[in-house]
């Protein structure tokens with residue numbers, strides 16, 4: 001039986017049809033202008049599926065399937081009854097989950113963290129998301145918000161973050177933070193410049209790696225995990241951050257041991273695959 005997973009992003013929405021653990025089909029479309037239009041898109045994709053899982057970039061109430069605080073996709077999502085509305089349109093059960101938890105579950109069951117029990121997850125994109133798995137289960141929290149590593153303070157008094165705080169990991173290791181440190185372009189262009197030897201670009205990624213090392217090192221000390229999976233669009237430049245990242249982790253080695261830094265294995269569809277795993281009727 002097929003389960004549909006949908007990963008609603010700020011700009012693009014990805015979907016994956018999962019049969020057992022096999023990805024049968026997937027795709028990417030621009031995110032529609034609001035929640036109602038997104039539900040109609042989801043319903044149009046939900047032909048001959050037994051259930052649906054939908055991942056949202058924000059806080060959700062998993063019990064009621066309601067969006068609580070979802071600021072980035074277009075339209076007014078807060079309070080929108082996602083599961084009720086999509087069930088009404090499709091007639092099949094619907095589960096709603098946070099997108100970082102979906103990413104983590106996909107990588108834990110089918111990707112880079114397969115077989116591991118205690119793992120941190122960091123998703124480097126426009127924002128920096130995160131999740132925690134302990135004893136083989138991804139932890140959730142009351143608003144499905146447990147594990148938001150992007151908003152650990154790595155530099156008190158540092159750049160202002162969208163969350164209201166200053167000096168969060170996200171302000172250094174998210175795409176816009178890297179671009180700001182360099183001065184212009186996109187994160188991918190800054191990575192190209194760094195690989196071509198541009199000193200400012202190299203520095204921007206060193207700073208991102210340092211910030212990531214501080215946050216991952218502290219989180220590993222707090223949680224006692226031995227591995228971290230790093231994914232998201234900006235993680236393609238993980239090689240440019242490694243030196244500074246490992247220097248921070250090495251400083252904490254007596255406390256955290258050798259934290260294994262694993263690149264995510266499932267690529268851009270991880271969130272949609274994870275949403276489908278949460279959409280399974282048993283899960």
Ligand SMILES: [Zn+2]
Pocket residue numbers: 150151161162163164165168170
């Ligand atoms: Zn923040």
